[in-house]
Amino acid sequence: DPKIIQKPKYLVAVTGSEKILICEQYLGHNAMYWYRQSAKKPLEFMFSYSYQKLMDNQTASSRFQPQSSKKNHLDLQITALKPDDSATYFCASSQENAEQFFGPGTRLTVL
Amino acid sequence: GEQVEQRPPHLSVREGDSAVITCTYTDPNSYYFFWYKQEPGASLQLLMKVFSSTEINEGQGFTVLLNKKDKRLSLNLTAAHPGDSAAYFCAVSFINYGNEKITFGAGTKLTIKP
Numbered sequence: 001d002p003k004i005i006q007k008p009k010y011l012v013a014v015t016g017s018e019k020i021l022i023c024e025q026y027l028g029h030n031a032m033y034w035y036r037q038s039a040k041k042p043l044e045f046m047f048s049y050s051y052q053k054l055m056d057n058q059t060a061s062s063r064f065q066p067q068s069s070k071k072n073h074l075d076l077q078i079t080a081l082k083p084d085d086s087a088t089y090f091c092a093s094s095q096e097n098a099e100q101f102f103g104p105g106t107r108l109t110v111l
Numbered sequence: 112g113e114q115v116e117q118r119p120p121h122l123s124v125r126e127g128d129s130a131v132i133t134c135t136y137t138d139p140n141s142y143y144f145f146w147y148k149q150e151p152g153a154s155l156q157l158l159m160k161v162f163s164s165t166e167i168n169e170g171q172g173f174t175v176l177l178n179k180k181d182k183r184l185s186l187n188l189t190a191a192h193p194g195d196s197a198a199y200f201c202a203v204s205f206i207n208y209g210n211e212k213i214t215f216g217a218g219t220k221l222t223i224k225p
Contacts, residue, residue: 042218
């Protein structure tokens with residue numbers, strides 16, 4: 001059974017629209033993260049959460065908003081989508097002082 | 112903050128040859144080090160985690176060397192085979208203002224030629 005679930009696997013959106021990327025982890029971890037991967041940047045850290053609290057935000061744009069409704073959930077809301085937002089978005093989780101495990105990713109295409 | 116430099120960005124070797132990927136980092140207080148493998152179209156998969164001052168860890172078909180004195184981490188794939196074709200990322204864990212952070216290298220795209 002997959003331990004980190006990301007939904008959807010593929011997502012196509014139009015410019016200006018809003019989408020939510022879902023991430024759930026069943027590893028019992030306290031920390032969760034979002035990364036973005038595109039042709040321009042191999043792996044770009046976006047956010048980290050620990051015990052549902054924002055710990056680090058390296059995303060310049062406020063169009064990206066993480067949402068943690070439960071300890072094992074960290075969704076990513078993206079508003080006013082732009083073609084440059086096209087990328088694969090990876091969710092990851094970890095226990096303290098331990099390695100991060102990555103989800104399968106959501107491939108977002110903005111037309 | 113921590114800076115992690117990974118070299119080379121692209122590497123092509125023949126099947127059976129060895130391949131070496133190196134990362135250097137700047138924070139001397141870094142304490143956990145990781146290597147991840149990402150096959151085409153797939154997610155990142157943890158290869159190995161190391162944390163001693165100077166350590167050689169051997170996995171299936173690869174060796175990881177950590178030299179904290181030189182702040183250098185390397186991944187050596189011995190006798191490369193087609194299944195090793197992938198992107199490889201190093202990652203370094205450190206404490207920043209009381210919070211644990213991990214910085215990833217920019218990745219190395221490894222191609223194994225027959």
